[in-house]
Amino acid sequence: MSEPQDWRLFGQEKYLFGASLVRSDYARSRVVDSPWEDDHCEFCGHEFMKDNFPDVLHEGYATQNGLHWICADCFNDFAPMFCWTVSQHPASKTP
Ligand SMILES: [Zn+2]
Numbered sequence: 001m002s003e004p005q006d007w008r009l010f011g012q013e014k015y016l017f018g019a020s021l022v023r024s025d026y027a028r029s030r031v032v033d034s035p036w037e038d039d040h041c042e043f044c045g046h047e048f049m050k051d052n053f054p055d056v057l058h059e060g061y062a063t064q065n066g067l068h069w070i071c072a073d074c075f076n077d078f079a080p081m082f083c084w085t086v087s088q089h090p091a092s093k094t095p
Contacts, residue, residue: 008043043074
């Protein structure tokens with residue numbers, strides 16, 4: 001339980017510590033004009049795709065800009081360490 005370093009950690013705190021994440025459907029919320037077809041979990045590397053391939057994820061936690069994705073397992077494991085907050089979809093943010 002008190003592992004000093006998880007294999008999935010390699011400096012993500014530099015850009016993900018305290019991040020505000022959005023739980024979202026990958027196909028709908030991925031960056032629309034991004035040139036790539038998939039993303040990977042920032043921690044374990046699990047693949048997010050909008051297509052229906054086996055063993056890919058279709059929803060997870062994304063940063064507000066949609067550039068970084070985190071799978072549910074890693075979210076659960078690292079949320080306390082990274083002090084993430086989860087918000088609703090940015091569009092529904094209260095003024
Ligand atoms: Zn993961």
